[in-house]
Amino acid sequence: MNDASVTQRITDIRRARGESLAILAHHYQRDAVVAHADILGDSLELSRKVAGLSARDIVFCGVFFMAETAAMLAGPGQRVHIPAPDAACVMSEMAPAALVERVLTRLAAAGRDVLPLTYVNSSAAVKAVVGARGGSVCTSANAGKMLEWALDQGRGVLFLPDKMLGQNTCNALGVPVEKRCILDVRGGGERLDLAAAASAEVLFWPGQCVIHARFKARDIAAVRAAHPGVKVVVHPECAPETVQAADAAGSTSFIIKYVAEAPAGAEIVIGTEINLVSRLARRYQGEKTIRPLCVSGCSNMAKGTEENLLALLETLDTAAPVTVPEDVRGPATAAVAKMLEVSAR
Template identity: 55%
Template sequence: MSTPSQVIERIRKEMGSRLAIVGHHYQADEIIQHADITGDSLELSRKVAELEAEYIVFCGVYFMAESAAILRRENQKVFLPDTTATCAMAEMATADNVDKTLEMLSAGGRRIIPLTYVNSTAAVKTVVGRWGGTVCTSANAQTMMRWAMDQGDAILFLPDRHLGWNTGDVLGIPESERFILDRGLIDGDPKLFVDAQAASKAKLILWPGFCPIHEEFVLREVERIRKEEPEAKIIVHPECPPEVTSAADANGSTSFIIKYVEEAAPGTKIYVATETNLVHRLAKRYRNVKVIEPLQISYCEDMGKITEANLAALLEHIEEAEPVDVTEEVREHSKVALETMLNVCA
């Protein structure tokens, strides 16, 4: 009887160029070994838009497959091995709440430009596109925030307050000109509350969401390493809380982290604050050359829902499988938002 790995490789050979398997850096090694393309959200957004394959299997979480479905051509289909693999951060912002919030913030006549992290639903990207906004990733957040600042009077950055705050730090936006919206927006509060008056002087208005994986990294671990291993380097993802990010030696996207580790001198010890699958992969890649360790163990359960078993099962029945797709209305506005990002960062 064939193993899931053997099934996957057999079908890859049979389908050839008709199939492309795309894997996010946070996937486990058992999935990455089968991927034709790996990358972070920006890399995959660019590459998926250029793929010729008829069948695109996205090994990541649902919002990533949605983004691929928005950018796909008419003859392409996008699949996710487990459609319950969602993103907790993306679910912290609903399209209805974002739309109503923009209405309240704009009521005084200010032009509010929404800038959504790619870790958001297609429905939210649609709202953002309708309001003249765009999308960013952790790799291009600075570029896209500058772009958004040039378009209006203020930015509504969503859904990750940490990435928004950390990007504001890099761009030198004074803290007095930032405002974090009420947490009730993500806690299921039945009454939408937006203090538009309190936000009226802010140039950077932040949705109160966060990534549960990166939220786990705490300052005391950084301080412990500084005390016990002063020669060690610490690099973190900008979804981490600002006090962790500001205490690190560097911060950046998953691709930035990979490059930082690659370019570090032999013998360097580096602690990395991001999803642990990537950290362990880097540790394996540079063993006997550099020491790479997680700042803390933090796995994404939703990324972990993609397994060899369900990838093999999908590929065996891909002709009958239900693709991930969006309505034409959603595609129209969300595609504008995504393509603005791709054009600005071309």
């Protein structure tokens, strides 16, 4: 089946199923997939939309932790599917739930009371560990608000799994560097520096996004030398020195808005996943110059294709939906619900 046939077949199925089907896609998905989305957004936008959907079948085009989150927020009788179930997240896998539990237990035994705050880029099992301890979830769009909330609870905070987003958020909030500590979780948590953890206000899990780690401050210096007057905007999963060298940093939705609000003739270099950058470059071609800081693509996001979207849609009635065990679903959903409540204030 050629590309045109695949596209037409998906269109026909969507038309036939009508309001019983909703297709959600993350901004990092390829254009051929995004073209079929009823809702396109970043993690926060998509989380907010799921709860209001009436469709029986929700197809989530993204990586697996996103589909898990959607499954937790879906209502009775609704089913969540993902076209590429093997689309993982390297950052998420840097924080296994058993190790997170072990680290929190060791900290508590040493007298360090911390409230866990997990980035949405984490498994449902990790969200459950966090929720069971009264913690919450954040996205890159609301990390500042959620970290402020966590600090206001009067306990220390463990920010996981992304040390980059955590440090950049602390920089934005003015949390002193001497009040921060990146944990060493090797050896099953046996290498924790409990003395350093005792004196820190914010503890960071040592994870990072391999896609955004590729963007360096030296890349920004080089592009400014080659193109004087250029504006640089990056995602806050980049290293702190990269964020500090940029003109602005924010979530995918922030980046989209930044480009949209730039004046005609602007030249903007973007440090984030290449699918979004290329889409923005095409959207504003002839009006603004958009280019990537460097080409960095997510191989897991790339697992979502038009072909496996069609394959799922053709077997939707018999396809196994994404499920979350009940003992995980309860506390994990509580953590996500807390984020939605706080971020809506």
